[in-house]
Every structure is written in C-alpha cells, then in structure tokens.
Amino acid sequence: MQQLASFLSGVWQSGRGRERTIHHAISGEALxxxxxxxxxxAAARRYAITHGGEALHAMTFIERAAMLKAVAKHLLSLKETFYALSAQTGATKADSWVDIEGGIGTLFTYASLGSRELPDDTLWPEDELIPLSKEGGFAARHVLTSKSGVAVHINAFNFPxxxxxxxxAPTWLAGMPAIIKPATxxxxxxxxxxxxxxxxxxxxxxxISLICGGAGDLLDHLDSQDVVTFTGSASTGQTLRVHPxxxxxxxxxxxEADSLNCCVLGEDVTPEQPEFALFIREVVREMTAxxxxxxxxIRRIIVPQHQIDAVSQALIARLEKVVVGDPAQEGVKMGSLVNSEQRADVxxxxxxxxxxGCQVRLGGKADLQAAGAFYPPTLLFCPQPDETPAVHATEAFGPVATxxxxxxxxxxxxxxxxxxxxLAGTLVTADPALARQFISGAARAHGRIQILNEESAKESTGHGSPLPQLVHGxxxxxxxxxxxGGLRAVKHYMQRTAIQGxxxxxxxxxxxWxxxxxxxxxxxxxxxxxxEELQPGDSLLTPRRTLTEADIVNFACLSGDHFYAHMDKIGAAESIFWRAGGTRLLPDFRCRRAVC
Structure with missing residues (x-):
C-alpha cells in the first residue's frame, strides 16, 4: 500500500497523522x-498566490487559452494511464470516458472560447460604453480583472x-491559481x-496545488480575494457555506450539490409512441451510468397515473438485463459503487x-459483506408522492430511482x-404546448431542463450530461x-468594476476605441x-465621394466579395439594410471616417 502525496508550495509532500485507506472498489484490496x-x-496558499497568481496575471487571455489547449493535448496523450486508475473506482470504460475525456474536452472548449471571444489583454471590458451625460463627456463601462487570491476547489468523488x-479551465482563464481538494x-x-x-x-x-486528505485549516486563511467552490452532498456544502x-x-x-432530479413522461405519450421507448431508455441509462x-x-420518475404499470413493467424488463460486475469482464454494463461505505449509505x-411508504419493485438489497461494492439496480414505487415528503428529500446516491x-x-x-x-430535469413529450407549459411551471426549480422527443433524440447529449457551454447548477x-455556462464561469473568478470617466x-x-x-x-x-503599430483611435478622414455601382463591382472583383446583397439588385432591394424600392446597391448612410 502506497501513501498518496499532496502537491503544495511547489513540492510533493506527505502528511503525518491519522490516515484513511482507499480500497479497490471491485476487489476490496487496500491500495x-x-x-x-x-x-x-497557509504557506501553500501564499505560494500559490505569489508564484502562480503573479505569473497568470501577467498572461493575457489569449496566452491563458493557449495554455489550456496545450494542457488538454498533453493529458489526452496520457489518457490510458488515467483509465487504468479509474478502473480501481468501479467505473466501466464508458463511465471513465465521460470523466476523463469529457473533462479534457472541457479544457479544449474553454481554450477555444478564450482564443475567439476574449481580448489579447489582461483586462476584460465587459460591455459597451454607457453614456452618463448630455454632452457625452462623462461615461462608464464595466471591466473584469483577475482576483489576487486563490481558488479552492473542493470536489466530489464521482468525477475525479x-x-x-x-x-x-475557467479559473486559469480568469488568471487565478487553484488549490484542488479531491474527495479521498x-x-x-x-x-x-x-x-x-x-x-x-x-x-x-x-x-495548481493538490491536497490529498482533509483541507485542514485552509479555509481559515482565506480572504475576500479568494474563491471557494464545493461539489458534493448538500449537508456538507451547507456546513462549509457557513464557515466563520x-x-x-x-x-x-x-x-453544486446532489439533488432529486426528475424525468417526467408527458400526458400525450402512449406506449405505442417512440417517445415512450425514449423515456424508458433515458431513465435506465441515468440509473446505471x-x-x-x-x-x-434521475432519482424521481414522474408519470401519468394511468401509465404506472406500463412504465414499471418496461423499466423492470430493461433493468433486469443490466449485467452488474467487474467492468474488466466482457458483457458487464454496470460496475460497482466507489466503496463499501457508499454501498452501506445507499x-x-x-x-x-x-x-x-415506498414499495420495492426491483432490487433493494445488497450483500453488505461482499468484497466488491456492488449494488443492484433498484426501482421503488411511491403510490402517494404528495403525502411522502421523504421521496423528495432522501437521495440514495446509487442505481436507485422512485x-x-x-x-x-x-x-x-x-x-x-x-x-x-x-440540477437537471427531463420532460419527454411530442407536444410543444405541453413543453411550454412545463417550462413555465418547472424551470424556476431547475438549473437545466431537457425536452426530449423523437426529433431531438438522435443527437441528444442526454439528461445527465453537463456541457461546458451550458450552466451547471x-x-x-x-x-x-x-x-x-461558457464564459459566464470565467466571471466567477474575476472582479467586476464600474469605471467612470x-x-x-x-x-x-x-x-x-x-x-x-x-x-x-x-x-x-x-x-x-x-x-502591432495600430493603436485604438488611429483614424483616417477621407474626402466626400459618391460611390457608384461601378465602384461596388470593381471592389467586388478586387476583394472576391460577391455577396448577393452587394451585387444583386433584387436581393439588395429586398434587404432591410438598403433603401426600399431603390436600384442603388448602396446602404442609406455615409462613412467618411474610419477609426481603429
């Protein structure tokens, strides 16, 4: 058994004291x-700020984006190493793909967003000029600058x-160093x-710094320039949120805490419709991934009362076919929980x-003495959800849904x-009016909602997949x-300031300019x-000149720009940007001054 070292203050180091043991999820072996x-x-935080923070602050957004891309490429080249370690956690190859290559893909996405949409600067003007005076001599603008602290990321065990x-990705793009505290x-x-x-x-x-083990007194040393993020159980998060x-x-x-996410079968869907099969597939996939x-x-499966039996039978038929076991063995579709403690909790x-008051329709019992932390797919039924508050508050963090x-x-x-x-919800329906009604009534309680039907199913990324372009929370x-949520995430690690002048x-x-x-x-x-010689405000004032159709044609031939609105009289006449009913191919404005 090896000791797992932390990386703090620029060196790998191990703690001394009470130890926890990480076991192989399948064999139970102590690893x-x-x-x-x-x-x-305290020293680790200071080091991250004085070394990593200062270096990142000096880099422009474009340079930080290039760094993200380089890191992503490097990690992708080493992915098999990560897959081998991920297997120790009971994950299947498909599970590990989401974690490993999905995470690397997020780096690539933010690298692309940063290089395309952020300035080649260390300061980010967030909006357009806001006039504050009659004559235009006094105005304002919001700018974003990097915080001078460190981002402390306390993460969950399920996606290491x-x-x-x-x-x-957004932390580095914002110019902040990070201290990672993964679940043990x-x-x-x-x-x-x-x-x-x-x-x-x-x-x-x-x-980047890493704490393997507890966070110790780290939170005691933070100040207002630092940021803390937490992913994990609601109870632990609520405790940390009120840290003095x-x-x-x-x-x-x-x-970002676990939640009782739901999947709703629309009233319009019958067992004969393709949406019914999509509903069953989505629920089973989210229960077993x-x-x-x-x-x-998906923890709560909400269906029309007259469809309960049909849905129950279809789910049981699919879940009974799920092969549970060692992911290294051929044919296994679902691995184990992360350890025996998690199995006992489920x-x-x-x-x-x-x-x-819930009834067990499938599964519901595990061998708590077995070496592998396996738990069977479990389907519960709650006949009276209005009178059973526990079904909306108690989460079994495993292959369990009600x-x-x-x-x-x-x-x-x-x-x-x-x-x-x-965090997420799904409505399966083919009725646009029902979808609109559901969004109006349920969106305020959800961070993300998927509307699934036959049209979207082929390319759907699924109920449970957070995407870097969309908000997750x-x-x-x-x-x-x-x-x-795209560049929204970067702003969480920056300070927004209104600048007047x-x-x-x-x-x-x-x-x-x-x-x-x-x-x-x-x-x-x-x-x-x-x-490199151009400066904001460089200007060129030209004499007045009436442009002719010949000028337009000559410019098109010179530049290769034969866009229809420039060259086609009919297309130009129909465009809202051109003088209605006219025959000239010129916009209805004049521009004599070009400003960089």
Whole structure:
C-alpha cells in the first residue's frame, strides 16, 4: 500500500497523522493511504498566490487559452494511464470516458472560447460604453480583472477528472491559481492527472496545488480575494457555506450539490409512441451510468397515473438485463459503487424510503459483506408522492430511482418542484404546448431542463450530461450555485468594476476605441501599418465621394466579395439594410471616417 502525496508550495509532500485507506472498489484490496495532517496550508496558499497568481496575471487571455489547449493535448496523450486508475473506482470504460475525456474536452472548449471571444489583454471590458451625460463627456463601462487570491476547489468523488478540469479551465482563464481538494475515495485518479500537468511544465509554478486528505485549516486563511467552490452532498456544502471565515470575509462560495432530479413522461405519450421507448431508455441509462453515482442522475420518475404499470413493467424488463460486475469482464454494463461505505449509505437510504411508504419493485438489497461494492439496480414505487415528503428529500446516491404517479400537468410540475431545487430535469413529450407549459411551471426549480422527443433524440447529449457551454447548477437543495455556462464561469473568478470617466480615458483603460473618444491621425495610412503599430483611435478622414455601382463591382472583383446583397439588385432591394424600392446597391448612410 502506497501513501498518496499532496502537491503544495511547489513540492510533493506527505502528511503525518491519522490516515484513511482507499480500497479497490471491485476487489476490496487496500491500495493507498491518505493523510494531509501536519501540512502547512497557509504557506501553500501564499505560494500559490505569489508564484502562480503573479505569473497568470501577467498572461493575457489569449496566452491563458493557449495554455489550456496545450494542457488538454498533453493529458489526452496520457489518457490510458488515467483509465487504468479509474478502473480501481468501479467505473466501466464508458463511465471513465465521460470523466476523463469529457473533462479534457472541457479544457479544449474553454481554450477555444478564450482564443475567439476574449481580448489579447489582461483586462476584460465587459460591455459597451454607457453614456452618463448630455454632452457625452462623462461615461462608464464595466471591466473584469483577475482576483489576487486563490481558488479552492473542493470536489466530489464521482468525477475525479472532469470535476477538477471543469473548474480549472475557467479559473486559469480568469488568471487565478487553484488549490484542488479531491474527495479521498478517488483521489488517486485526480493526483495522477495533477502530476501529469505539473511534470509537463505547461503551467506556471504555483498555478495548481493538490491536497490529498482533509483541507485542514485552509479555509481559515482565506480572504475576500479568494474563491471557494464545493461539489458534493448538500449537508456538507451547507456546513462549509457557513464557515466563520467565509461568512466574515464574504468570500465567494459556489456550491453544486446532489439533488432529486426528475424525468417526467408527458400526458400525450402512449406506449405505442417512440417517445415512450425514449423515456424508458433515458431513465435506465441515468440509473446505471456510474452505478447511479451522478449528481444529475434521475432519482424521481414522474408519470401519468394511468401509465404506472406500463412504465414499471418496461423499466423492470430493461433493468433486469443490466449485467452488474467487474467492468474488466466482457458483457458487464454496470460496475460497482466507489466503496463499501457508499454501498452501506445507499442501503440505508433505500431502507428509509421503504420505511416512509415506498414499495420495492426491483432490487433493494445488497450483500453488505461482499468484497466488491456492488449494488443492484433498484426501482421503488411511491403510490402517494404528495403525502411522502421523504421521496423528495432522501437521495440514495446509487442505481436507485422512485416511480410516482401524477394526476394532471399541473400536478406533474408540482412534483417536479417538490425536490426543492434540482440540477437537471427531463420532460419527454411530442407536444410543444405541453413543453411550454412545463417550462413555465418547472424551470424556476431547475438549473437545466431537457425536452426530449423523437426529433431531438438522435443527437441528444442526454439528461445527465453537463456541457461546458451550458450552466451547471441549480437553486435550493442543488446548492444555488452556477458552474460552466461558457464564459459566464470565467466571471466567477474575476472582479467586476464600474469605471467612470471621459470616453477618451475609458478607451485608454480598455485598449478599445469607444464613441466620443479622441482620435489621432498621422501621415501613414492605417492600412499601411503593421497590426502591432495600430493603436485604438488611429483614424483616417477621407474626402466626400459618391460611390457608384461601378465602384461596388470593381471592389467586388478586387476583394472576391460577391455577396448577393452587394451585387444583386433584387436581393439588395429586398434587404432591410438598403433603401426600399431603390436600384442603388448602396446602404442609406455615409462613412467618411474610419477609426481603429
């Protein structure tokens, strides 16, 4: 058994004190010992800020995006190493693909977003000029700048790679260093990826740190320039949210917690429709992927009361075919839970649901003495969801979901909201009006909702898949936080400041010319300057000239731009940008001054 080291203050180091053991999820073999006791968390934070923070602040957004891309390519070349370690956690190859290559894909996405949409600067002008005076001499603009602290990421056990990378990407793009604190149960997978990043030399010294074990007194040393994110159980997150130092210093705290996500079968769907089969497939996939250990997994199956038997029979038929076992063996479709402690927790929660009035229709019992942390796909039925609050509050974090009936569309929305806030929800329907009604009534309790039907199913990414372009988070029990969502995520690690002044001053600060700012002219035509020589406000004032159709044709031949609105009289006449009914191919405005 090896000790799992942490990477703090630029060196690999091991703690000394009470240790926890990481076991192989399938065999039960003891693999790693973990402790962070005795490690200097205050020094680790200072090092990350003074080394990693300063280096990242000096890089432009474009340079940071290039760094993300380089890291992603490097990790992709080493993916088989991560797959081998991921197998120790009970994950199938498909489960590991989502975690490993899905996480790397998120790095690529943010690299692309940064290089395409952010300025080649360290300061980000967020909006257009906001006039504040009658004559235009006083205006404002919001800008985003990097915080001077460190981002502390406390992550869950179920996605040791994706969970780290989906936070690292916007953190680094924003110019902040990160301290990663993975869940101990799967920390060996995270450590391998961090080690690969460190050894690559692709990121500045101090840009990434790793704590294997407890966070110790790290939160005591943070201040208002730091950021804390948490992914995990709602109860743990609620405890961290009210940490005295976080409260006292108003430290930004983003929480993404497990939730009682639902999948709703529309009233319009019958067993003969393709949407019915899609519903069954979606529920079974979300129950069994990662052995149900997903914060977005479907926990509540909400169907019309007259469809209960048909849905129950179809689900049982599909779930009985799921082969549970060692993912290394051919034919296995679902692996184990992460460890025996998690198996015991799932069994306890299932027993609580049964005691509250739910009925077991499939599974429901595991051999708690077996070496492998296996738990069977389990389908429960709650006949009275309005009178059973436990079914909307108790989550068995495994391959477990509860079937429940609804009477009408409003009742379905009421049940969907009863979870107290969810990360994700799905409505399966072929009726656009029903979809609109559901969104109007249920969206306020969800971070993301998928409308699934035959038309979208072929290309759907699925109920449980967070995408880097879309927000990931939810209200209430789901944590009230927000991750991903494209460039929205980057802003969580930056400070927004409203800057007031003259347009000329605002142009200088943002390195972007704005209307009302002064311009400068010289004898060199702007088109004859190299890109590096151009400055915001460089201007060229030309004599008035009436453009003719011959000018347009000549320019098109010179430039190769034969776009129809420029060259075709009929197309131009029909365009809203051109003088209605006219025959000229010219817009109804004049431009004599070009400003860079």
């Amino acid at each position: 790693w010992s973990v402790t962070s006791e005795g490690l200097d968390m 790679c994706w969970g780290m990378l989906e936070k690292l 149960a799967t920390a060996q997978v995270t450590q391998a990826m961090v080690k690969a990043i460190v050894e690559s030399g692709l990121v500045p010294d101090g840009a 130092n976080i409260v006292a210093n108003a430290i930004p705290f983003t929480m 990662k052995a149900g250990q997903k914060c977005t997994a 069994q306890e929660k299932v027993d609580q649901l049964v005691a509250a 079937l429940m009936p609804y009477r009408h569309a409003d009742h379905a929305m009421q049940l969907a909201r009863a979870g107290g806030g969810s 939810g209200p209430g029990r789901a944590g009230g936080g927000e991750e991903l 003259s347009p000329t001053m605002l142009a200088a600060i943002g390195k972007q 704005v209307r009302g700012a002064t311009v400068q002219e010289d004898r060199v035509h702007p088109f004859r300057k190299y890109f």
